[in-house]
Amino acid sequence: MKKEKSTAEPHGKEKDIFNLNISVDCTIFGFHSGSLKVLLCKPSAGEKWMLPGGLITRDEIPDETARRILKAKTGLSDTYLKQFSFFGRKDKKKGEKENPEILSEISLAYFALIKSGDAQLVEDNDSEHIEWFEINNISDLHPEHKIIFETALSSLRKQIGFIPIGYELLPEKFTMPELRSIYEAILGRELDRRNFQRKMLSIGFIKALNETRKVGAHKSPNLYSFDKKKYEEAERLGIQLMSNNL
Amino acid sequence: MKKEKSTAEPHGKEKDIFNLNISVDCTIFGFHSGSLKVLLCKPSAGEKWMLPGGLITRDEIPDETARRILKAKTGLSDTYLKQFSFFGRKDKKKGEKENPEILSEISLAYFALIKSGDAQLVEDNDSEHIEWFEINNISDLHPEHKIIFETALSSLRKQIGFIPIGYELLPEKFTMPELRSIYEAILGRELDRRNFQRKMLSIGFIKALNETRKVGAHKSPNLYSFDKKKYEEAERLGIQLMSNNL
């Protein structure tokens, strides 16, 4: 927080202290059509794809800005949302060769996990196109946002044992292969089908339903759902859901 | 990053977009006299203790601000330094009942690991006192900074397997009990002396020297040092040094 007397400033350079531009950028993850997706928007044709984002307004704290952006693009309010990093950048202002103004900008980075089936994508005035991209097949993303996205994925990977990923990303009823494919996408490697299932069920948050879903020329997988009560009880105690190495 | 066209802003409210105050606050860890310490400063008598921090100047990105603060307080440059979080806050400005100005402030939080033996503590104009505090015995720390400090410690705990803690905090030669006491302080619990030693040596970054240090009425502990080459090789490959549960 800002102090009454700011410390460690170079002496006599108070005039150099100023307010920077701050934006909030959201990496919004969703799951559908069998794979993990990220939501990107394109301000106008010709420009590169970008993460949904915006500037902080005067009456907001960063969390509120992130919620506002999420709501504006997807219509959703109650989703998993977490700050994971921030990024600084320096730019020389054009047109001033002598004593060029150096402009610093800061991006506060959030990631969100949403049930993409519930989302109503909104193409507002500022973003002509808005679209889901398979996370291993992203094209033409703004380079700085690419770094943010990759950091988001890496951050999600580190926290994978602490977040009820499936609960946040999947609809009420889901199959074990669906759940597994999310973990595989996040970790970037295949997981043993049988060990995965045993582990997931052993935690106790996931209960089997007496239903199956026909998906192809093979045995129909069972449907499962999260036991929200048990999960919340564990969350209250701050327990790690599972080890990070599945 | 700020976009050319800012997205997701409420229409017609451009005037509400403004720049916030941003400070960088550093949780600086050191080790000496047998225990893990954190560096705090007191702007003036009567005020509470605070984490070293300062505002970002116009030509800086946050990393540079953090380095500047670290250098100003300790004289050190090449240390482990990592952003771990940011904090937002809302304050209603006093004295304006009608249409009260809401002031948002943001603190970007870093933690540093330094060899405290190399540090030259500097009491500059802005901080009358600067002092090491044993991390379990911190008195009268500014409440908001207390939250930042605790988040720093918690963040360090989560990353304990990825950082060569001892290399950053200890002098060239150190004993195994010293190394262990750092891990115990960070994790907040005792570790088995024998298992700890075996694990540390098994990683291969720590080599035994043919020297001991006399420290008391018992067997003199061996001295060890880090094999920097092997560590850098592993870091390059992005390998986790050790599991998180020692």
Add this chain to the structure above:
DNA sequence: GCAAAAGTGTTTGGCATACACCCATGG
């Protein structure tokens, strides 16, 4: 019947934990 993928069970090895024993030092 066959391919494909789901459900269930078993074996194995490595690592965390716990503890026993010996060694060196100062008082």
Add this chain to the structure above:
DNA sequence: CCATGGGTGTATGCCAAACACTTTTGC
């Protein structure tokens, strides 16, 4: 010679990893 704490070795148990076998479904 005893208290203290460092160094080395060993037993145990759990869990992750690997894999075998059966079941179900569409073609």
